[in-house]
Amino acid sequence: MDLRVDLPYETRDAGNFTWIVFRPIFFCYEKQGMSITVLDCLMQKLPILQKHGITHIICIRQNIEANFIKPNFQQLFRYLVLDIADNPVENIIRFFPMTKEFIDGSLQTGGKVLVHGNAGISRSAAFVIAYIMETFGVKYRDAFAYVQERRFCINPNAGFVHQLQNTKL
Structure with a gap:
């Protein structure tokens, strides 16, 4: 499958994910419907997002x-925008119910997030x-390991880790 756009990249299969690594940015597409990524300029990645059937962001x-991190293609994708500082005192737990509902809604209709x-x-992360x-009733360390196997550089800040470890989801 040719995923080339006008950017240097490489691909690597990793279990349920296909990683597409752009220099110097990263994109990860999960075959089963959910992805984690950094995209510094979605404008340049639109053909790849469309090719992989991304429906929700x-x-x-x-x-x-x-x-610079904003819904650039509201006519093409359904967005959930969360204004959250990467700060250990930020309460991220309050955003989980709406995030889970958004992801589940997408996956139930055959979408990809x-x-x-x-x-x-x-x-x-x-x-x-x-x-x-x-979703799977696993502990933080197991979920972290699962995601880290697919994106090696994840490193949630200490406050986020504490919240995840001490909240029953």
């Missing part, structure tokens, strides 16, 4: 990132970990 940003933030390391914990 969770855009996680803080207020100061709103000018992309979860992205500025770096794809802390906030987006925390939300994917939370979704896996709640």
